[in-house]
Amino acid sequence: MVEEGVRGGVIETPGEVRSTVVYRSSVASRFASRSGSSVVGATLFLLVALFSLSACGESSREEPAQTSSGDAVSSGAKGSGSADSRVEARSDAGPATTGDERRITYQARTMGTWGGVTLSAADSLEALPHARRVHEAWSRVDSLMSNWTDDSEVARINREGGAEPIEIHPEVARVLETALAVGGQSGGAFDITVEPVVRAWGFLGGEKRVPDADEIETILERVGQQKIRFDPEARTLAFEWPGMRIDLGGVAKGYGVDEGARVLREIGVETALIDLSGNMAALGSPPGRESWVIGVRDPRDRHAYFARLDLRDACIATSGNYERFVSEGGKRYGHILDPRTGWPAQGLLSVTVLAPSATEADAWATALIVLGRARAVELVRDRDDLQVVLVEPRQDAGDHDPRDVVWVDGQLRERFSLNEGLESVFDVRFF
Ligand code: AMP
């Protein structure tokens, strides 16, 4: 039997919800349709939740925002993207009645998932244009990098790419440059040319299935970033093997977050939390607070989140193979594949990465899942620009302790805290 599971990986816990405003606008959807059909017309709902700022509460701990890994597609989530900025307000709550700044989260369906922008404003309509700018940036990234439609730039590259170099869009070229760099530094654990294998497993539409070893072996001939020729100056790309294709699914949401942050900074917004399915950028900190509080999702789903990270001006991403998978013969096969073998990565339950950009955080989170705990720790130890939280299943911890092991980068010592009462479930080790 074949089934699929989809769940999220970093969240914000924004505190007490005061009221919710639902805006509705019609959109032409383009990005990641999990239904497998190409372009899906959809209706975008901007759910605007007004959150109170607990300005008083001396010891009241704030509920964090959670990291979820890339494909946190909730059920029924199909298509997304909004280029249409006409918003009809169906407002149940109306704008805030006091002049106090409060945090407001504007959510939209995009890139096959939910994206949220948390801003600080006295009322929801005041900040809406800012959030809409971010949503529009996501639509643009979606239309360029979707691997679920026929009309994205990536789809065109996959169609037209071959031995002759073709010109590619400057933004795709920029993401490609980062993706290839992470690919090289991770020794091929991250590789955007993994697309034909991802497709064979059914993770890019169609029925999910477990391919046989011979099929994988044959497909691997057209996988490997050393077989593409990319010229960053000329912005051209060529495939050295027929049938090669690229998949930016492991890095595009991170880029969407970076673009959202850039757009907000450009219009002078200094305080915001951008969240695209667990790929996050924390700009500044919420008014009156030192930092944003981010919750790291429990990969076994027993708790919404098991640990908190206090962050300001930081980019973070989580990947987990629990997100999307196919089950056969009682075995689960996750959607993050080792491009060198064509088989799903095994070992770590989840990887959370802080990096200088959300694009890099996204790519590295996927890469480190493939590398596994020992190599991930080794690699990160030597780098000041990456900080990680790894969750390793208990059976791999090498002893009889029933707890999962949480490997936390020593650089995060001051910012990481395990939720109270979870010492019996998680064994936290700093490295
Ligand atoms: P993420 O959720 O960011 O970890 O990305 C997972 C997605 O990236 C998958 O659904 C695939 O589309 C793609 N992918 C899977 N394995 C790899 C890999 N080893 N390198 C690059 N992309 C991958």
Ligand code: MG
């Ligand atoms: Mg990723």
